[in-house]
């Protein structure tokens with residue numbers, strides 16, 4: 001299905017999503033939290049399909065935060081298993097639709113099967129250029145910034161500026177250049193916080209908090225969010241068009 005939405009910068013927009021509400025979605029149905037995460041994985045597939053058709057440039061999804069290790073072991077295992085399955089099962093479809101998969105975050109604590117799935121999916125879709133789908137896994141924005149800062153100095157970039165520092169934020173993909181700034185950050189599930197997600201990249205992001213629980217998120221929600229985004233005037237610290245006229 002083609003989109004009728006008019007984007008301000010087709011093919012260039014970066015939308016990031018904090019996919020919250022899986023647990024409450026499940027609880028409201030009397031089901032275990034893991035059922036909510038499985039439904040959440042189905043919503044991920046829908047969102048990626050919609051992002052391709054709408055013409056986004058980059059979409060970053062918060063799949064597993066570094067603080068999520070504090071959850072019960074069976075929930076952690078379910079989440080990491082869903083990620084592995086998503087990467088293994090969807091990488092062929094991503095290739096077909098021009099979606100380049102990238103995983104951001106720490107890799108040294110991930111199970112070997114997930115690591116293999118990440119490496120295989122990234123390799124397979126390396127040449128795709130329609131949409132870059134970034135999955136944040138074992139991700140903490142503050143840790144990413146601290147790690148980038150530790151790469152500054154002797155042997156690394158000295159006296160970095162914003163642009164060159166941003167290139168240090170995703171060391172797994174140095175060839176990818178600077179991580180693009182987020183244009184629109186969406187958080188589902190009704191909570192209003194950033195939860196250590198893309199703190200550098202969201203410096204000038206427009207933010208939208210939606211009451212919908214992530215498993216219920218559809219293409220219509222994404223389109224409505226983008227319409228809202230398109231109606232906002234982004235000033236980046238300068239004056240509004242009206243004030244400077």
Ligand code: FPP
Nearest residue numbers: 019020021022023024040041044063082086
């Ligand atoms: C937050 O909801 C969601 C997560 C911690 C994980 C997000 C994971 C998925 C959507 C599924 C797997 C991902 C992929 C990419 C296949 P919560 O559990 O904190 O919800 P609650 O606030 O209602 O408890």
